[in-house]
Amino acid sequence: MMRTAISILKKDLRMEFRSKESILAMWIFSLLIFVIFNFTFEVSRLVMLEIAPGLLWVAFVFSGMFGLNQSFALEKENGNLRAMALMPVDGGQIYVGKFLSVTIIMLMFEALIFPIFIIFYDLHLSLGMFKLIPVILAGTIGFTSLGTILSAVAVHTRNQQILLSLLLWPLVSPIIIWSVTLSGMVLSGEVTEAFYPLLLRVGAFDVIFFTLSYMLFDFILED
Amino acid sequence: MRSTIDKILLVILFFAFLVSIYLIFQWVPQIKASNPAEQIAQRIFYFHVPSAWLGFLAFFVVFAGSVAYLMTRNRKYELISVASAEIGVLFITLVLITGPIWAKPVWGIWWTWDVRLTSSLILWLIYVAYLMLRRYLPDGSKRANLSAVVGIIGFMDVPIVYYSIRWWETQHPKAVMASSEGSLAAPMFFAFMFSLATFTLLYVYLIRKRYQLLTLEDTLNKQFKEMEIL
Numbered sequence: 348m349m350r351t352a353i354s355i356l357k358k359d360l361r362m363e364f365r366s367k368e369s370i371l372a373m374w375i376f377s378l379l380i381f382v383i384f385n386f387t388f389e390v391s392r393l394v395m396l397e398i399a400p401g402l403l404w405v406a407f408v409f410s411g412m413f414g415l416n417q418s419f420a421l422e423k424e425n426g427n428l429r430a431m432a433l434m435p436v437d438g439g440q441i442y443v444g445k446f447l448s449v450t451i452i453m454l455m456f457e458a459l460i461f462p463i464f465i466i467f468y469d470l471h472l473s474l475g476m477f478k479l480i481p482v483i484l485a486g487t488i489g490f491t492s493l494g495t496i497l498s499a500v501a502v503h504t505r506n507q508q509i510l511l512s513l514l515l516w517p518l519v520s521p522i523i524i525w526s527v528t529l530s531g532m533v534l535s536g537e538v539t540e541a542f543y544p545l546l547l548r549v550g551a552f553d554v555i556f557f558t559l560s561y562m563l564f565d566f567i568l569e570d
Numbered sequence: 571m572r573s574t575i576d577k578i579l580l581v582i583l584f585f586a587f588l589v590s591i592y593l594i595f596q597w598v599p600q601i602k603a604s605n606p607a608e609q610i611a612q613r614i615f616y617f618h619v620p621s622a623w624l625g626f627l628a629f630f631v632v633f634a635g636s637v638a639y640l641m642t643r644n645r646k647y648e649l650i651s652v653a654s655a656e657i658g659v660l661f662i663t664l665v666l667i668t669g670p671i672w673a674k675p676v677w678g679i680w681w682t683w684d685v686r687l688t689s690s691l692i693l694w695l696i697y698v699a700y701l702m703l704r705r706y707l708p709d710g711s712k713r714a715n716l717s718a719v720v721g722i723i724g725f726m727d728v729p730i731v732y733y734s735i736r737w738w739e740t741q742h743p744k745a746v747m748a749s750s751e752g753s754l755a756a757p758m759f760f761a762f763m764f765s766l767a768t769f770t771l772l773y774v775y776l777i778r779k780r781y782q783l784l785t786l787e788d789t790l791n792k793q794f795k796e797m798e799i800l
Contacts, residue, residue: 514699
């Protein structure tokens with residue numbers, strides 16, 4: 348039943364592993380963000396610790412835009428978008444495939460940049476840090492579930508990249524704000540009782556955005 | 571027929587606005603506040619809150635219109651959604667203008683990155699993006715589909731804005747209407763309700779006009795196309 352989604356996922360991942368285009372670009376860009384932030388806001392270590400969670404998410408999502416822009420731009424370039432629309436399968440399948448590939452690539456990039464983040468901001472690793480995993484997972488899924496469908500919308504316009512930013516940023520901002528709050532709790536070691544309800548809320552919005560996108564994707568493909 | 575209704579609406583609107591201005595600036599008693607500027611500024615509430623409510627209403631109509639369009643493929647619903655999105659952006663713009671005018675004398679600042687303020691700005695940005703998307707796409711069923719999808723997804727953030735004052739600590743005054751703790755004095759409540767009704771009528775009038783204009787544009791475009799074929 349999910350064969351189409353899995354084929355798309357396999358194709359995208361194979362392409363990515365051969366060229367390593369997205370992950371490398373995202374990783375380098377994140378490094379740049381850390382550097383730029385450092386010299387534009389010359390702040391003390393104490394302040395740095397306070398803004399670190401925000402910085403982490405800025406790096407994640409700004410770099411994530413690369414992957415999202417790539418995802419459908421490549422298909423369009425080669426006329427594959429039309430071919431996909433002609434496939435006798437449910438559009439939701441294509442969405443799931445695209446969503447999975449974007450998410451997996453982004454999670455891999457996040458795993459690669461996180462050690463650098465720890466080193467740059469001199470954070471101390473502890474067991475409590477494992478709580479970051481569900482936070483990053485939930486935040487990233489929210490970002491990519493919305494990003495995938497909006498990227499498919501934006502790819503039809505002349506100004507794809509700017510329009511994707513215009514559409515995605517405001518819509519995804521609640522999820523990013525919550526993710527930053529949650530990450531801040533974990534990084535400062537002050538996980539309060541508000542942590543799990545908030546995490547659950549992010550998860551709930553992930554489910555809403557994913558389900559809606561899955562249902563609506565057919566309409567984006569058709570002419 | 572159509573224009574008769576509009577004319578009647580316009581006349582009612584004219585008098586309703588005269589009455590609400592009288593109610594707001596003359597009839598409602600002064601609130602008790604230590605700061606005299608605050609007493610005057612408080613009256614902006616009668617414009618600010620109805621505008622916000624209508625923004626929400628307008629965006630709900632965008633959502634409903636988008637769903638209806640995708641289900642029926644009737645162009646009528648597409649045009650209603652667009653008209654409503656434009657008017658919604660207009661009303662939220664009013665909210666974002668009247669808010670700082672009130673905040674300056676009361677809080678001492680025009681703007682603060684408070685949750686309620688930030689989320690209203692985000693809401694505004696979502697629907698501006700919706701309108702921008704339409705500008706970037708050529709007219710046709712593709713545009714209708716894509717904007718309907720964005721119109722539906724975009725509405726998912728509206729509840730977040732609405733609940734933001736409950737979910738977070740905020741500087742913004744609490745919702746006095748929808749909560750049990752808040753209470754308005756009877757004259758204030760009446761003036762507010764009158765203002766809200768007037769604004770709602772304005773929304774009805776504006777969406778009718780905008781919709782008519784959009785259909786006219788459509789007919790004109792069709793005629794142009796026919797002429798080109800000939």
